[in-house]
Amino acid sequence: MKPPLFEYLRPSSLEEAITARAANDYTAVLAGGQSLIPTMNFRIANPTVLIDISRIESLKKYSIEENEVIIGAMVRQRDIELSNSIFVVNPLIRETLEHVAHVPIRSRGTVAGSLAHADAAAELPALLLATGGSVVAKNISGSRVIEANSLFQFHMTTTLSHDEIITEVRIPSLKPGSGWAFKEFTRRHGDYAIAGIAVIINMSSEGLCEDISLAACGIAARALRLETSEEILRGTNLDNGLIKEAAMSATEYVTAADDTHASTQFRKHVLMTLLQRAIATAKSRTSKV
Numbered sequence: 001m002k003p004p005l006f007e008y009l010r011p012s013s014l015e016e017a018i019t020a021r022a023a024n025d026y027t028a029v030l031a032g033g034q035s036l037i038p039t040m041n042f043r044i045a046n047p048t049v050l051i052d053i054s055r056i057e058s059l060k061k062y063s064i065e066e067n068e069v070i071i072g073a074m075v076r077q078r079d080i081e082l083s084n085s086i087f088v089v090n091p092l093i094r095e096t097l098e099h100v101a102h103v104p105i106r107s108r109g110t111v112a113g114s115l116a117h118a119d120a121a122a123e124l125p126a127l128l129l130a131t132g133g134s135v136v137a138k139n140i141s142g143s144r145v146i147e148a149n150s151l152f153q154f155h156m157t158t159t160l161s162h163d164e165i166i167t168e169v170r171i172p173s174l175k176p177g178s179g180w181a182f183k184e185f186t187r188r189h190g191d192y193a194i195a196g197i198a199v200i201i202n203m204s205s206e207g208l209c210e211d212i213s214l215a216a217c218g219i220a221a222r223a224l225r226l227e228t229s230e231e232i233l234r235g236t237n238l239d240n241g242l243i244k245e246a247a248m249s250a251t252e253y254v255t256a257a258d259d260t261h262a263s264t265q266f267r268k269h270v271l272m273t274l275l276q277r278a279i280a281t282a283k284s285r286t287s288k289v
Helices: 014-023 036-041 077-082 084-089 091-097 111-117 123-131 227-233 240-253 264-285
Strands: 007-009 027-030 049-052 062-065 068-072 134-139 142-147 152-154 165-172 179-185 195-203 209-217
Touching: 014 027, 014 049, 014 134, 014 165, 027 036, 036 111, 062 084, 068 111, 077 091, 077 111, 084 091, 091 123, 091 179, 091 195, 111 123, 111 165, 123 165, 123 179, 123 195, 123 209, 179 264, 195 264, 209 227, 209 240, 209 264, 227 240, 240 264
Parallel strands: 007 049, 027 049
Antiparallel strands: 062 068, 068 165, 134 142, 134 165, 179 195, 195 209
């Protein structure tokens, strides 16, 4: 299929892009295009103006500053995946990205673009939620920071206003001694997740779980933090019985309807299994502080 007619703009500065975004009621921002173009071809997205930000040099940088990784809106997923400096401060980023589609797609797709697209089964929204990350969005009035737990509203729907552009993604570094894991189940490698789970664990010197973060994708209309399961495990020694209890509790978050890929009941079973495996992996990677 082909997309409907649209006007194509390719600004060379962020200011030009923001001005174009504000001047038109229904625009779309093109970065990597790996999600946007297919939705346009299927007429799911029908922008009248397409703003290509690939020429904006200021958006092509990433850095590690203080306790977070800062990723510009035009930075490719593959560049972040292969960055050893980013792996050192937050190895969960690489482990999550390895599950995103295939290498050719990650070589074109951007981190910011995937978050703006906000597919409920995509891996990167779960990563942002698990790490407590955020995005910086800018329009002609200025910029604002949107925390992960305030960004995702529904499938392919965010709290970004129609005139805003994500300029950077901020993902916190992991605390020293943290354990991490990302696991998902798909019909084929590279498919969207039937269920996926990101885990971060911090253990105390007494062997108790000081903090835990659990975020899932593929199970509801948006990526979710599994807060009830976190509460069950926080402050405990993460024994198998408690982990199983937390996994059972997590099934309450599964609201995705039966579809051609999986039933709701199957997704619950998959999430339970993944959560237990991911917590075990993350726990094995922790070091007591």
